[in-house]
Amino acid sequence: MMIELRHLRALSLLRETGSLVRAAERLHLTQSALSHLFREMEDRHGQELFVRKSRPLRFTSAGLRLLQLGDDILPRVEVAQRDLARLASGQAGRLNIAIECHSCYQWLMPALNTYRDGWPEVELDLCSGFHFAPLPALVRGDLDLVVTSNPDPELKGLHYEPLFSFEMCLAISLKHSLLQELKRRWVEPQELAKEVQITYPVERERLDIFQHFLDPAGVEPAGIRTAELTVMMVQLVASGRGVCALPNWALYEYLQKGFVAQLQLGREGLWSTLYAAVREDLREQPYLADFLKTARNTCFANLQGIRTARARARARASPTMTEAT
Amino acid sequence: MMIELRHLRALSLLRETGSLVRAAERLHLTQSALSHLFREMEDRHGQELFVRKSRPLRFTSAGLRLLQLGDDILPRVEVAQRDLARLASGQAGRLNIAIECHSCYQWLMPALNTYRDGWPEVELDLCSGFHFAPLPALVRGDLDLVVTSNPDPELKGLHYEPLFSFEMCLAISLKHSLLQELKRRWVEPQELAKEVQITYPVERERLDIFQHFLDPAGVEPAGIRTAELTVMMVQLVASGRGVCALPNWALYEYLQKGFVAQLQLGREGLWSTLYAAVREDLREQPYLADFLKTARNTCFANLQGIRTARARARARASPTMTEAT
DNA sequence: CAATCATCATGAGTTTTATTCATGTTTAAT
DNA sequence: ATTAAACATGAATAAAACTCATGATGATTG
Structure with a gap:
C-alpha cells in the first residue's frame, strides 16, 4: 500500500486540532476511523507518527516528515482542484x-x-x-x-x-531600380534572386517569403540579413540595403508615410x-x-488591409476581384 | 470524494504507456479496473480527461492539468517515502x-x-x-x-x-586595577558594576553572564558592547575597553599567549x-x-579545560575538589 | 469490405478496504 | 480515588476497489 492524500490530510488536521476526536469531527468521520487509519500508516512505515499519551500532541520525526510533505503538496492539490472546477464551469482558466x-x-x-x-x-x-x-x-x-x-x-x-487573411507584401526602396523596370505592381520569385532579404531572426522555415514564394521556385536570395524590429527592417529597406516581406497590415503605416514602396509577391499576391x-x-x-x-x-x-478568411476564400474563387483591397 | 494519489499515479502511467492495457499491467491491475477508475475521476470532475478513440493517446486540458499536478507532487511523495524508510532503518536522515x-x-x-x-x-x-x-x-x-x-x-x-561541562570565566585586561585590588582569583557580581561587558550580539537572555551571574544579583554593568568574533572580543578586553565572559575552553589560547587575564565568576566559579x-x-x-x-x-x-558532566557533578558534591581543573 | 485483432467499456459479482458501533483502556484532572 | 475525556480495539457493516465475462468500438489487413 502507498501513501495517499487522505492520510496526509488526516495528519495535518490532527496537528491543527490537536486531538483525534476533533480531527475526526472535521473530517466527518468517527474517532475510531482515524485511530484505525493512523495505526495502519504506522504499521506501513514501521514507526510511530505521534506520541499518544501526551498533551499537547507531539509528533515523531516520521510524523513531522509526513506533515512537511502535506504542507508541501496539499496546497498544490487544492489549486489544481480549483483549476479543474473552473475549467469545468468555464469561468476561468x-x-x-x-x-x-x-x-x-x-x-x-x-x-x-x-x-x-x-x-x-x-x-x-x-x-x-x-x-x-x-x-x-x-x-x-x-x-x-x-x-x-x-x-x-x-x-x-x-x-x-x-x-x-492578409497579404504578404514586398517592401522595397522608393529608389529601387525594380520599381522603374517593372511595368507591373508585382514581382516574380526570379526577380528577387539579386536582392538581399531582410528578415526577422528566426528559422527559415517560419518565414512565409521562403516557404511559400522563393523556395518553391528554387530561388536563393543574394543574401539574408536579420533585424529584431519591424521598424528597423523597414529602415534597412528604405536605405537600399535589401528588400523585405511583411504582412500588408504591418507595412501599412510605412507606406502611408512614404518610407518605402510595396510590390505584390506573384501575380495573385501571396495571401495567407x-x-x-x-x-x-x-x-x-x-x-x-x-x-x-x-x-x-x-x-x-x-x-x-486584412480580410476575413471567408471573404478571401470567395475572392480567390472569382479571380476578377483578387486585387481589391 | 477527493483527488487521491492513486488517481494521479494511474494517469501518469497512462501517459507513459499510452494505453489502458499497458498501464494496467504496470499497476498490477486489470484493464477494467483502470477503466472504472478513470470514469469515476471524470464523473467527479465533470469532464473528460483524455480522448478515448485516438491513437496516439491525447489528453484534454483537464487531463493535462492533473498530469501537471502529478509531475509536481508525485516525485515529492517518493522522496518523503524514501526519507521515512531511511528513518525507519536508521540508515540516514x-x-x-x-x-x-x-x-x-x-x-x-x-x-x-x-x-x-x-x-x-x-x-x-x-x-x-x-x-x-x-x-x-x-x-x-x-x-x-x-x-x-x-x-x-x-x-x-x-x-x-x-x-x-565547562566554566564561564571572565576575561580581563592584564593591566586592570581589579587584578591588583583583589587578593583572590574570583569576582563577585557587584565588583563588575563599574565594568563594560563585551558580548556576542545576541539577546541578553541567551548570555550566561547575565542570566546566571549579574541578573540574579541585580547588577547592571556600566555598559554593553558587542563584537561578532571571539578574537575581537578578546582584543577589546586586552585594550581595556571592558571585560568579557567566555567559556574557559574558548579563552584558553588567549590566556596562553598572555593577551588577557582570567578571573572566576563567583567563589565556586560559574560552571554550566x-x-x-x-x-x-x-x-x-x-x-x-x-x-x-x-x-x-x-x-x-x-x-x-572541559569536563564530563558526570565528573563535574561529582566535583560539585565534594567541595574540597571544586577548583581542580 | 468483411474479417481479425487489439483496445476499451460495462454490469454483475467478489474481494478488499474503510468506516462504524459497541466497548474496553488509558490519561489527566478534580 | 473518581470521573470525564480521549484513545484503542475487535467485530460488524458499508463502501470502495477490483475482477470476470462479455460486448462494443476502432484500426488493420488480406
Missing part, C-alpha cells in the same frame, strides 16, 4: 499563448490588454522566445493557444480558428490566413471563445 | 542543527567535518542566524538538534544529551553544562547517536 508570426505583437498586445479587463481570473502568459515547435507543445499541454499561419493537419485534437490553434476541448470554453472574439475584433479594428 | 552558544562553532565545525565522512547520506544543515527560539523549533520539527546550555524542562518529547537537545524518538537513531559520539570526541580532543 490558463491561457499560455505563443505566436509564430513575429509581427503579431502589434495586435496581440492591445488584444491582451482588452481581454484582461474582462477576464481578470484567467492566467495569461505570453510564451515568446520559445525554441520548440509550438504546435506539439500545444498538444502536450504546455501551451493553450498558438497563433500560426501554418496549421499542421497531422496533429490531432487541435482546432484552428481563422483570425483573418492567420489561425489561432487551440485544443479541441478548450474551444467551447467561454473564456477562450471570448479571447478569440476579442482578438478578431482588435485585429479588424486596428489593422489595415 | 536529516540533521538540521542550531547552536545557542556562539563560541561553539570552534568545535562544531571540525565535528561536522569528521561526521560527514562517516555519514555522507545524512543531510547536514547548520541553521545559524535564526531569530526564533530553537527549542520549540526542535519540537516543531524545523530543527533536529540544538546545542544549548539551558534545557527547558517544560518542553516535552526532548532528550538532552550532555556533551561536556552544554547539551545536545534532540527529539526523543530520534535519540536511538544510529546516525544521530554517532553524531553525538563524534561531537563529544571532538570536544574532548580539542578543548582545554
Whole structure:
C-alpha cells in the first residue's frame, strides 16, 4: 500500500486540532476511523507518527516528515482542484499563448490588454522566445493557444480558428531600380534572386517569403540579413540595403508615410490566413471563445488591409476581384 | 470524494504507456479496473480527461492539468517515502542543527567535518542566524538538534544529551586595577558594576553572564558592547575597553599567549553544562547517536579545560575538589 | 469490405478496504 | 480515588476497489 492524500490530510488536521476526536469531527468521520487509519500508516512505515499519551500532541520525526510533505503538496492539490472546477464551469482558466508570426505583437498586445479587463481570473502568459515547435507543445499541454499561419493537419485534437487573411507584401526602396523596370505592381520569385532579404531572426522555415514564394521556385536570395524590429527592417529597406516581406497590415503605416514602396509577391499576391490553434476541448470554453472574439475584433479594428478568411476564400474563387483591397 | 494519489499515479502511467492495457499491467491491475477508475475521476470532475478513440493517446486540458499536478507532487511523495524508510532503518536522515552558544562553532565545525565522512547520506544543515527560539523549533520539527546550555524542562518529547561541562570565566585586561585590588582569583557580581561587558550580539537572555551571574544579583554593568568574533572580543578586553565572559575552553589560547587575564565568576566559579537537545524518538537513531559520539570526541580532543558532566557533578558534591581543573 | 485483432467499456459479482458501533483502556484532572 | 475525556480495539457493516465475462468500438489487413 502507498501513501495517499487522505492520510496526509488526516495528519495535518490532527496537528491543527490537536486531538483525534476533533480531527475526526472535521473530517466527518468517527474517532475510531482515524485511530484505525493512523495505526495502519504506522504499521506501513514501521514507526510511530505521534506520541499518544501526551498533551499537547507531539509528533515523531516520521510524523513531522509526513506533515512537511502535506504542507508541501496539499496546497498544490487544492489549486489544481480549483483549476479543474473552473475549467469545468468555464469561468476561468490558463491561457499560455505563443505566436509564430513575429509581427503579431502589434495586435496581440492591445488584444491582451482588452481581454484582461474582462477576464481578470484567467492566467495569461505570453510564451515568446520559445525554441520548440509550438504546435506539439500545444498538444502536450504546455501551451493553450498558438497563433500560426501554418496549421499542421497531422496533429490531432487541435482546432484552428481563422483570425483573418492578409497579404504578404514586398517592401522595397522608393529608389529601387525594380520599381522603374517593372511595368507591373508585382514581382516574380526570379526577380528577387539579386536582392538581399531582410528578415526577422528566426528559422527559415517560419518565414512565409521562403516557404511559400522563393523556395518553391528554387530561388536563393543574394543574401539574408536579420533585424529584431519591424521598424528597423523597414529602415534597412528604405536605405537600399535589401528588400523585405511583411504582412500588408504591418507595412501599412510605412507606406502611408512614404518610407518605402510595396510590390505584390506573384501575380495573385501571396495571401495567407492567420489561425489561432487551440485544443479541441478548450474551444467551447467561454473564456477562450471570448479571447478569440476579442482578438478578431482588435485585429479588424486596428489593422489595415486584412480580410476575413471567408471573404478571401470567395475572392480567390472569382479571380476578377483578387486585387481589391 | 477527493483527488487521491492513486488517481494521479494511474494517469501518469497512462501517459507513459499510452494505453489502458499497458498501464494496467504496470499497476498490477486489470484493464477494467483502470477503466472504472478513470470514469469515476471524470464523473467527479465533470469532464473528460483524455480522448478515448485516438491513437496516439491525447489528453484534454483537464487531463493535462492533473498530469501537471502529478509531475509536481508525485516525485515529492517518493522522496518523503524514501526519507521515512531511511528513518525507519536508521540508515540516514536529516540533521538540521542550531547552536545557542556562539563560541561553539570552534568545535562544531571540525565535528561536522569528521561526521560527514562517516555519514555522507545524512543531510547536514547548520541553521545559524535564526531569530526564533530553537527549542520549540526542535519540537516543531524545523530543527533536529540544538546545542544549548539551558534545557527547558517544560518542553516535552526532548532528550538532552550532555556533551561536556565547562566554566564561564571572565576575561580581563592584564593591566586592570581589579587584578591588583583583589587578593583572590574570583569576582563577585557587584565588583563588575563599574565594568563594560563585551558580548556576542545576541539577546541578553541567551548570555550566561547575565542570566546566571549579574541578573540574579541585580547588577547592571556600566555598559554593553558587542563584537561578532571571539578574537575581537578578546582584543577589546586586552585594550581595556571592558571585560568579557567566555567559556574557559574558548579563552584558553588567549590566556596562553598572555593577551588577557582570567578571573572566576563567583567563589565556586560559574560552571554550566552544554547539551545536545534532540527529539526523543530520534535519540536511538544510529546516525544521530554517532553524531553525538563524534561531537563529544571532538570536544574532548580539542578543548582545554572541559569536563564530563558526570565528573563535574561529582566535583560539585565534594567541595574540597571544586577548583581542580 | 468483411474479417481479425487489439483496445476499451460495462454490469454483475467478489474481494478488499474503510468506516462504524459497541466497548474496553488509558490519561489527566478534580 | 473518581470521573470525564480521549484513545484503542475487535467485530460488524458499508463502501470502495477490483475482477470476470462479455460486448462494443476502432484500426488493420488480406
